[in-house]
Amino acid sequence: MSADTYDARSSARLLAVQALYQMDIARTPLEVIIREFGEHRLEAKLDDMELPAADGAHFELVLRGVVDNQTHIDRIIDGKLAENWRLARLDSTLRAILRCGVLELTEAPQVPPKVVVSQYSDIAHAFFDGAEGGMANALLDNVARGLAAPLDGSADGPTSDDEHTA
Numbered sequence: 001m002s003a004d005t006y007d008a009r010s011s012a013r014l015l016a017v018q019a020l021y022q023m024d025i026a027r028t029p030l031e032v033i034i035r036e037f038g039e040h041r042l043e044a045k046l047d048d049m050e051l052p053a054a055d056g057a058h059f060e061l062v063l064r065g066v067v068d069n070q071t072h073i074d075r076i077i078d079g080k081l082a083e084n085w086r087l088a089r090l091d092s093t094l095r096a097i098l099r100c101g102v103l104e105l106t107e108a109p110q111v112p113p114k115v116v117v118s119q120y121s122d123i124a125h126a127f128f129d130g131a132e133g134g135m136a137n138a139l140l141d142n143v144a145r146g147l148a149a150p151l152d153g154s155a156d157g158p159t160s161d162d163e164h165t166a
Contacts, residue, residue: 009111011054013100013119016062020096023067030067034060065103073102080139094132097124101140105147113144 019033028036038056066073077087077098087095101120104111117140125133 008052008055009058010119011052012056012059013062013104014123015054016059016066016100017093017096017120017123019059019063020066020099021093024092024096030063034063061108062100062103065107066099069103069107070099073099073106076102076106076143077139080142091128091132093127094124094136097127097136098139101136102143105140105143113147117141117144 015037019037022028023030023033037059074087077095081087087098090098097120101116104116104120105113108116117137120140121133121137124136
């Protein structure tokens with residue numbers, strides 16, 4: 001993913017995935033993560049790659065939304081995984097990606113589903129060289145279709161920050 005393809009919400013999505021990962025691995029509390037990312041990471045470089053400043057409000061909306069709705073989100077993901085697979089069996093980064101994507105698909109109707117699926121799939125491809133990117137794409141696409149939302153984003157039209165897919 002090049003820095004040119006990122007807008008403020010794209011950066012917020014990537015940072016939300018990283019924040020959830022940190023919460024999962026280090027057991028860092030939500031308020032500490034929000035404060036830390038707000039003070040140090042929303043406008044910083046990522047692995048020496050310049051990214052636009054993240055949309056702090058969107059970052060917080062996604063992060064709080066996942067935490068507040070995690071049981072519901074996890075049930076949705078579990079219901080879409082292949083038989084004999086459970087969310088707990090997935091890599092923690094992939095879990096974070098799927099949770100963020102499902103949260104936006106189910107709780108952020110102002111964001112076109114096509115954008116959500118595309119951007120979280122791109123994040124998965126950036127973190128994984130294997131089949132995980134395709135799995136994220138397929139699962140999120142399946143969730144979006146199950147919500148009966150048009151994947152072309154035509155119902156609401158893209159917001160200015162969500163016009164570009166990563």
